[in-house]
Amino acid sequence: MISILKPIAVALDQLEVAICIFDAEDKALVWNDTFLQFFPxxxxxxxxxxxxxxxxxxxxxxxxxxxxxxxxxxxxxxGVLRHRNQLRAFEFDHHDYRVRVASLPLGAYGRVRLWRKTAPLLTGMQDRINPDTKPLPTQILPDTAMALESLADGILMVDEIGRAIWANHTFLELYGLPSTDALKLRDFAQLYTQAWQHEVPTAEYVASLGLLKEHQRFSGAPYVLALPNNRWVRVVELRGTQTNGSNFLSHVDVTESRQQQEALKQLTQHLESLAIKDALTGLANRRRFDEVLESEWQRAHRSKTPLSLLMLDVDHFKRLNDTHGHPFGDEVLKRLASILAHRIQRTGSLVARYGGEEFAVLLPDTDLPSAAKLAEFIRQQVENMSLGNENTGLVRITISIGVACASGTALTASTTALVDMADRALYQAKRSGRNQVAAATP
Structure with a gap:
C-alpha cells in the first residue's frame, strides 16, 4: 500500500497539492515536499x-x-476529532493564502489529508480586527436577494474581509435585528455579541464566543452557537460563491432538533440507568454488580492487589414482612441501602442489591481484616438505627454479614469463587445466631 502511495504523493507535488497519509492509529506514514512547503x-x-x-x-x-x-x-x-470524522472539505487562512483541506478514509489503512491553496488573502484578511483597506460591494443583485429571501435558513452576506453587507429576513429575526441597516458593516462576531447584549451571559454563550473566534480563523466546518432564550443555530460559511470576493454564512435554527437530541439523550441515560439500577433502593442491581465484579477481578489480577466482598442479609426479613407488611419491609431495605451508600464511598467500590433482602459490597484494594472491620461498623450502624411508625412501634433491625477476600493465587480462579466464599461466610454468621460478622477462611 505504501509503495503505491509514495508515487502518488510525488505526482501531487507537480499539482502543488500537499498530502500527508496517516495509519489507523493516526501515525504519519507518507508526505510530500508540498506538505513541507505549506507547513514549514x-x-x-x-x-x-x-x-x-x-x-x-x-x-x-x-x-x-x-x-x-x-x-x-x-x-x-x-483537531484529532475533525481529522477522524471529516466528511467534507473546509477552508482556513494560512500565512498569505486561503487553503482548502480534505480528509478521506482509507479503510483499514488509515486516512489521507490533502491541502490546496485556493487564493491569496486580500489585504486586511491577516488582521480581521482592523479591516479597512478595500472598497466594499454595497448591494446584492435583486434576483439573488429574492432567491435568498425565499430560503427558510438565515443568510448573511459578508464582504471579502468579513464585514456584513446584507442579510435575509430569517437572519434578521434570528439575531433580533430590525433591518439590514442595523448590520452597519460589522463582522458577524459583533452581531452575535449584540444579540446577547440585554441577556444574562450563560455558560453556553461564553463557550460559543470561543467557538466563534476559533471558526473565524479556521472556517468551513459547521459549528453551533447558543442564542438567547435557549435557542441554537448552526452556522456554515460558504466561500467562493461570488466573483466580487463576498461570501455567505448560512444560519439554520436547530433549536428543535437539539431539544429532541437532548430529550433522546436523557431518555437513553434513564433507560441505561434502569438497566443497571435497582428501582427500589437506587443501588446498582445484580447485572451491574456482575459486570463490575468481573472488571475489578481482572484489575486485581493484573495489579496483584486484594479484592474483598461483603454479602449482607437482613435478619428475619420474611417475619418483618409478614408482621408489619411489605411497605415496611421496603422501608427497611431503603434505609439499609442509604446506610451502605453513605458509608461506602471509596472510589472503585460498589454497593449493590444482590437480590431480595441481600446486598453486596465490592471493595477493591482491601484486605480481609480491613473488610471485616468495615463490616462490623456497618452492622453496628444498622443495629443502632431507629425504624418504625405509630402502627409498628420501634422495630429492631439487624443484619448478618459474610466477608471474603481474594488475593494472590486465588485471583487465578473465577469470580464465582469469591461470591461463594462470601455466601458461605454469610450462612455461617446466620447459623451462629445472626446479627454478626463472619469472615471466610482462605
Missing part, C-alpha cells in the same frame, strides 16, 4: 510513526496567540 514548521521534525497530535502541536504553536496557548491541548484534541 514540520520540516526536519515530522517522521514516520509520528502521532498526529505532535503534528498538530507544532501547527498550533505557530498559529495560536499567547492568550490562546493555554488551551492548546483542547485545540489538538478537537
Amino acid at each position: 514548521e514540520h520540516a526536519g521534525h515530522v517522521h514516520v510513526g509520528e502521532d498526529y497530535r505532535d503534528n498538530l502541536r507544532r501547527f498550533y504553536l505557530q498559529r495560536l496567540s499567547a492568550e490562546e496557548l493555554p488551551q492548546i491541548d483542547r485545540y489538538i484534541e478537537e
Whole structure:
C-alpha cells in the first residue's frame, strides 16, 4: 500500500497539492515536499510513526496567540476529532493564502489529508480586527436577494474581509435585528455579541464566543452557537460563491432538533440507568454488580492487589414482612441501602442489591481484616438505627454479614469463587445466631 502511495504523493507535488497519509492509529506514514512547503514548521521534525497530535502541536504553536496557548491541548484534541470524522472539505487562512483541506478514509489503512491553496488573502484578511483597506460591494443583485429571501435558513452576506453587507429576513429575526441597516458593516462576531447584549451571559454563550473566534480563523466546518432564550443555530460559511470576493454564512435554527437530541439523550441515560439500577433502593442491581465484579477481578489480577466482598442479609426479613407488611419491609431495605451508600464511598467500590433482602459490597484494594472491620461498623450502624411508625412501634433491625477476600493465587480462579466464599461466610454468621460478622477462611 505504501509503495503505491509514495508515487502518488510525488505526482501531487507537480499539482502543488500537499498530502500527508496517516495509519489507523493516526501515525504519519507518507508526505510530500508540498506538505513541507505549506507547513514549514514540520520540516526536519515530522517522521514516520509520528502521532498526529505532535503534528498538530507544532501547527498550533505557530498559529495560536499567547492568550490562546493555554488551551492548546483542547485545540489538538478537537483537531484529532475533525481529522477522524471529516466528511467534507473546509477552508482556513494560512500565512498569505486561503487553503482548502480534505480528509478521506482509507479503510483499514488509515486516512489521507490533502491541502490546496485556493487564493491569496486580500489585504486586511491577516488582521480581521482592523479591516479597512478595500472598497466594499454595497448591494446584492435583486434576483439573488429574492432567491435568498425565499430560503427558510438565515443568510448573511459578508464582504471579502468579513464585514456584513446584507442579510435575509430569517437572519434578521434570528439575531433580533430590525433591518439590514442595523448590520452597519460589522463582522458577524459583533452581531452575535449584540444579540446577547440585554441577556444574562450563560455558560453556553461564553463557550460559543470561543467557538466563534476559533471558526473565524479556521472556517468551513459547521459549528453551533447558543442564542438567547435557549435557542441554537448552526452556522456554515460558504466561500467562493461570488466573483466580487463576498461570501455567505448560512444560519439554520436547530433549536428543535437539539431539544429532541437532548430529550433522546436523557431518555437513553434513564433507560441505561434502569438497566443497571435497582428501582427500589437506587443501588446498582445484580447485572451491574456482575459486570463490575468481573472488571475489578481482572484489575486485581493484573495489579496483584486484594479484592474483598461483603454479602449482607437482613435478619428475619420474611417475619418483618409478614408482621408489619411489605411497605415496611421496603422501608427497611431503603434505609439499609442509604446506610451502605453513605458509608461506602471509596472510589472503585460498589454497593449493590444482590437480590431480595441481600446486598453486596465490592471493595477493591482491601484486605480481609480491613473488610471485616468495615463490616462490623456497618452492622453496628444498622443495629443502632431507629425504624418504625405509630402502627409498628420501634422495630429492631439487624443484619448478618459474610466477608471474603481474594488475593494472590486465588485471583487465578473465577469470580464465582469469591461470591461463594462470601455466601458461605454469610450462612455461617446466620447459623451462629445472626446479627454478626463472619469472615471466610482462605
